[in-house]
Amino acid sequence: MSTRERNWWIVAGIGIILYALFPIAWIVSLSFKAPADIANGQFLPTVFTWENYSLILTGDASELFLPALLNSFGICLIATFLSCLLAMFAAYAIARLDFPGKKIILSTALAVAIFPVISIVTPLFNLWRQIGLYDTWPGLIIPYLSLTLPISIWTMSAFFREIPWEMEQAAQVDGATTWQAFRKVIVPLAAPGVFTTAIIAFFLAWNDFVYGISLTSTGAARPVPAALGLFSGASQFEDPTGAIAAAAVVVTIPVIILVLFFQRRIVAGLTNGAVKG
Amino acid sequence: MTTTAPPPTDVATGRPAPTGGASDRVRAERRLGWILAGPAFAVMLLVTAYPIVQAVYDSLFSYRLTDPGNRSFVGLGNYWVVLTDTLWWQSFGVTVLITVVTVAVELVLGFALALVMLKALKGLRPILRAAILLPYAIITVVSAFAWQFAFDLTSGFVNTWFAWLPGVSADTDWFGGTGTSLLVICLAEIWKTTPFISLLLLAGLAQVPDVLQEAAQVDGATWWQRMRKVTIPNMKAAIMVALLFRTLDAFRVFDSVFVMTAGANGTETVSFLAYRQTIARLEIGLGSAVSVLLFLSVVLIAFGFIKGFKVDLSQARGEK
Numbered sequence: 001m002s003t004r005e006r007n008w009w010i011v012a013g014i015g016i017i018l019y020a021l022f023p024i025a026w027i028v029s030l031s032f033k034a035p036a037d038i039a040n041g042q043f044l045p046t047v048f049t050w051e052n053y054s055l056i057l058t059g060d061a062s063e064l065f066l067p068a069l070l071n072s073f074g075i076c077l078i079a080t081f082l083s084c085l086l087a088m089f090a091a092y093a094i095a096r097l098d099f100p101g102k103k104i105i106l107s108t109a110l111a112v113a114i115f116p117v118i119s120i121v122t123p124l125f126n127l128w129r130q131i132g133l134y135d136t137w138p139g140l141i142i143p144y145l146s147l148t149l150p151i152s153i154w155t156m157s158a159f160f161r162e163i164p165w166e167m168e169q170a171a172q173v174d175g176a177t178t179w180q181a182f183r184k185v186i187v188p189l190a191a192p193g194v195f196t197t198a199i200i201a202f203f204l205a206w207n208d209f210v211y212g213i214s215l216t217s218t219g220a221a222r223p224v225p226a227a228l229g230l231f232s233g234a235s236q237f238e239d240p241t242g243a244i245a246a247a248a249v250v251v252t253i254p255v256i257i258l259v260l261f262f263q264r265r266i267v268a269g270l271t272n273g274a275v276k277g
Numbered sequence: 278m279t280t281t282a283p284p285p286t287d288v289a290t291g292r293p294a295p296t297g298g299a300s301d302r303v304r305a306e307r308r309l310g311w312i313l314a315g316p317a318f319a320v321m322l323l324v325t326a327y328p329i330v331q332a333v334y335d336s337l338f339s340y341r342l343t344d345p346g347n348r349s350f351v352g353l354g355n356y357w358v359v360l361t362d363t364l365w366w367q368s369f370g371v372t373v374l375i376t377v378v379t380v381a382v383e384l385v386l387g388f389a390l391a392l393v394m395l396k397a398l399k400g401l402r403p404i405l406r407a408a409i410l411l412p413y414a415i416i417t418v419v420s421a422f423a424w425q426f427a428f429d430l431t432s433g434f435v436n437t438w439f440a441w442l443p444g445v446s447a448d449t450d451w452f453g454g455t456g457t458s459l460l461v462i463c464l465a466e467i468w469k470t471t472p473f474i475s476l477l478l479l480a481g482l483a484q485v486p487d488v489l490q491e492a493a494q495v496d497g498a499t500w501w502q503r504m505r506k507v508t509i510p511n512m513k514a515a516i517m518v519a520l521l522f523r524t525l526d527a528f529r530v531f532d533s534v535f536v537m538t539a540g541a542n543g544t545e546t547v548s549f550l551a552y553r554q555t556i557a558r559l560e561i562g563l564g565s566a567v568s569v570l571l572f573l574s575v576v577l578i579a580f581g582f583i584k585g586f587k588v589d590l591s592q593a594r595g596e597k
Contacts, residue, residue, distance in 0.1 A: 089313040090318065112325045119551070121328075
């Protein structure tokens with residue numbers, strides 16, 4: 001590659017970084033603008049202020065934001081844990097055991113993954129009101145499984161296929177049962193795949209909006225995206241722009257941390273599950 | 278939960294196996310397979326198959342949640358109401374438009390991003406990967422707000438920055454009309470989901486054997502010829518899988534529309550229509566009919582892709 005050509009690729013690379021970061025930089029910048037500064041028509045604030053953050057973390061809007069943050073973390077972590085647990089056993093069976101119905105399970109996961117969420121939410125809305133799951137944590141955790149479980153099964157089966165299974169056979173030759181071989185030999189080998197799957201599943205749950213706005217009505221279970229989406233219409237006398245921007249930044253921080261630390265794994269997980277090399 | 282599964286019966290352990298050890302072992306493996314995979318399978322069915330069956334049932338009734346006494350069977354009446362209403366065709370058209378525009382742009386842009394990442398220097402690669410993952414991982418609602426505020430009349434900077442463009446001035450109201458609203462919605466969707474396509478395409482690109490490229494180069498093929506005759510045909514499967522996933526995903530567009538326009542100015546999509554009928558207007562019967570139609574559309578698209586373009590889903594599932 002000539003120097004000139006290489007410089008071009010570097011410029012293109014910087015272009016990608018700008019592309020990815022620009023809208024994020026904008027919402028961060030917006031979150032530091034004082035109410036009077038919001039309409040300044042500029043990208044950057046005239047004066048940096050923490051006003052919006054104190055509004056959502058300790059001020060008037062904290063009663064809306066903090067419970068929503070707790071709901072988001074709690075519901076998403078539980079949904080991620082449950083789907084990874086279920087998917088772990090399923091993916092092991094798919095990758096390792098020979099049984100009829102493997103194809104059905106994988107096809108079902110695919111079908112559920114492409115399912116329009118809004119088609120599920122209509123009947124759930126009705127049913128949840130009747131059986132008392134409306135506006136509760138389990139009322140969101142259960143439908144979240146429809147988001148997290150298919151991709152978990154898929155991604156994890158792809159990871160599990162790459163595990164050196166001879167080691168399991170070796171353990172079985174040494175007298176371990178199938179179950180023991182699974183627990184003692186395969187689980188440590190499979191842990192990275194499970195962890196990566198958990199991150200991707202968490203992203204999906206964290207991103208949910210439709211279930212959040214449809215199946216909750218109060219701070220008892222409403223997650224952050226739903227609270228944000230409905231906040232603009234709330235009876236606030238002030239312009240909510242700054243507060244929304246600050247809240248948006250706060251919920252983006254966990255995502256950024258996960259991406260920065262585990263980018264390699266996440267890319268492997270995303271592409272492994274979809275396109276197998 | 279699985280400790281009850283018997284280990285494969287071995288003749289040597291002394292357990293009598295009347296039908297022979299081998300077939301016993303096969304049967305035990307099958308049983309273990311379903312014991313392990315069954316719960317996940319059951320949960321998937323429970324959270325999707327059950328609601329869609331319920332939606333089909335509900336769609337056959339005239340049923341408003343605020344007026345449960347007047348619930349009556351209307352057969353396919355709701356579907357007739359929906360399909361003869363311009364509201365449905367309007368939102369269907371908007372959804373198709375958003376899907377076609379975003380997926381087409383994303384495919385081209387995603388391919389360019391994938392090429393850059395493939396050629397990038399080793400040292401730059403992790404930074405690029407992290408950067409490109411951010412739009413993918415960020416909450417759609419957050420991305421929608423970022424784009425909305427950027428174009429907004431009061432809080433935005435776009436009008437100031439792009440005032441030199443014809444048609445843009447300090448008081449250009451992007452969310453005042455259908456076309457400009459849809460443009461901003463598409464921009465936000467493209468920004469957020471191109472990374473996913475480009476990562477899938479990058480995985481496809483990495484699969485194209487270098488030998489083929491080199492051979493073509495030796496034979497004097499130009500960059501463009503190599504791209505068209507060697508690279509793209511060799512990664513057709515990856516392209517198709519990326520297209521299929523993004524098309525189905527784009528067809529369900531909801532979050533951005535909700536945040537940016539709330540369906541105003543003729544920007545309502547099919548998902549939004551279903552939401553508004555059910556959750557906002559509590560018209561369970563009509564809303565269910567829209568939901569079922571949306572579901573059928575998605576199934577048709579998937580079916581069309583798989584049959585029409587021969588998308589190899591066994592590859593998508595990671596099988597060889």
